[in-house]
Amino acid sequence: MESKRTTKKNTARESREDGNATKARLIETAGQLIAKQGYEKTTSKEICQLSKVNLAAINYHFGSREGLYRAVLHHVHQQLLGTEELDVLQDGHKTPAERLDYFLDVLTEMVQHEENWAIRVWIREIISPSPLAEQVVREESVPVKLNLMLNLLHEYTGLPMQSTQLHGCLACMLAPFVWYLLLNSQETANLRKIVPIRYEDKDLPQQFKAFVLGGLERFRQTY
Structure with missing residues (x-):
């Protein structure tokens, strides 16, 4: 027979687990809605209805609708560059070329994943x-x-850390992937209809990777 103390501990643990599950569900639902229609158009009522929780849940877990959005943004940043990716960037057992190749693959997979609402929130x-x-x-x-x-x-390139060219390389490396996301966002859907550019969505990110590596190789040869 369980003691009263054990029963209380189990109840408290279950309550925490339920609370964490509710918080995660609210963040997931809010993120999906905000990615689709923006923060201003996303109401607490809509989030709670889709999450199947009481309207007071947002205030209880996050303090306010703004607090929930702050939690969504924190989740976004963890999704975009989390612990695993950071560890690889610093992995001394891999060459700079191997780490760079991995990072570009991460970016490529990220922008091609249509269900990745974190990316869409970030673009907004x-x-x-x-x-x-x-x-x-x-x-x-x-x-x-x-x-x-x-x-x-x-x-990878040999450019000095204090070099403005190195910072330019970072901007140039990220730019095509951000451009791809902007061009494929809902906000630019009408613009895409009149832009006289035709390409295969599935091929473009890999082309970006090839151009990024080609550009960095130029600096690498110079330094």
Whole structure:
């Protein structure tokens, strides 16, 4: 027979697990809705209805609708460049070329994954940054992550860390993937109909990778 203390511990653990599951469901639902229609058009009522939870759940778990969106943005940054990717960028057992190839494959897979709502939310933040963007960028140590990318490019190309050209290489490496996401976002659907460019969606990210590697190779040969 279980003691009262054991029963209370089990009940508390189950309650925490239920609470964590509810929080994760709210973040997932809010993220999907915001990726589709934007933060301003996404209501707490809609999120709770789709999550099948009480309307008070958002305030209970996140303090406010804004608090929930902050949690969504934190989730976005973890999805875009999480612990696994960061570990590979710093893996001394792999050559710079191997780490760069891996990172470009991650970017390629990321932009091709149509169900990846985190990417879509991130694109919305690029187009129209929310008041929370700056705070989340600091809390997620985005400058530190960018510095890891710069260090990888430094090792690959030989460009000095303080070189403005190295920073330009980082911008050029990320630019085609961001462009692809912008061009394929719902916000630019009508624009795509009149843009006189025809390409295969499935092929383009791999072409981006080839161009990025070709451009970096030019700097690599120079230095």
